[in-house]
Amino acid sequence: MDVPFGHPNFARPLPCTCKVQEMNEHTYSTLDRQSNLQAFADKTFATFEPGVAGVRDAFLRCREYAGNPHLWLLLLGGYGCGKTHLAAAVANEAVEKCGLQTYFAIAPDLLDSLRAAYAPGSESSYDDRFEAIRSVPLLVVDDLGTENTTPWAREKLYQIFNHRYNHRLATVVTSNVDLDSIEPRIRSRLCDTALCTPIFIQAADFRQRGMAPRAQAAGGLRAMPPPPVRRFPKS
16 A cells, blocks of 8 residues: 555555455355355245235235345244244345345354354354354344353354444344343344334244144144244333
8 A cells, every 4th residue: 555654554465456355255155155045945935825824914024125135124933933934035035136145044053153163174264254244244043042052152142243233234033032031232132123123923833734633633632832922022
């Protein structure tokens, strides 16, 4: 850089614009390979069943969000109500139609990916991977609250969510746990309705649909109702 003597960048080699772009493309290409989204390629809005009771509003709002991902979306509901399918559909739509760099991860897998970066043979450094995850244009975290809540895990998740909160980066979160069980600093940001839109899905577990009639006919088990969903805090 053409700077005077004494400037922090005086006589310091810096990457050119093309090199920076190449480095960014490599970082996000690596992130894409580490994402779980490939396993959910079939989870799209076209394959979702919006006619099922309790999911149509969530379907419409997620599809609208996918057209222009911005701010945060929080999907809450019991097991098997369609949260993961809708979150993956948002991610797939953002990648395919908007060309948006996206990282999709189940919360425990996200933390495992960060831990793996410490390994000697890792293809990217921990710092590079952490920065890529916290700064990716669209981050989708599935099953928040199911991770092993060690002090390290809590701190890393907080740093990721706090960075995205401060920079208003598009983020989708799903959870089926009571919000009170989520790390308080993260919960506080999820409760900011100026940034985060909560969507409650009151639907039966799709994995058990149709089981009750068959089980009753056979004199066996009945399908269990979905667990109750805690309402979003008012404060």
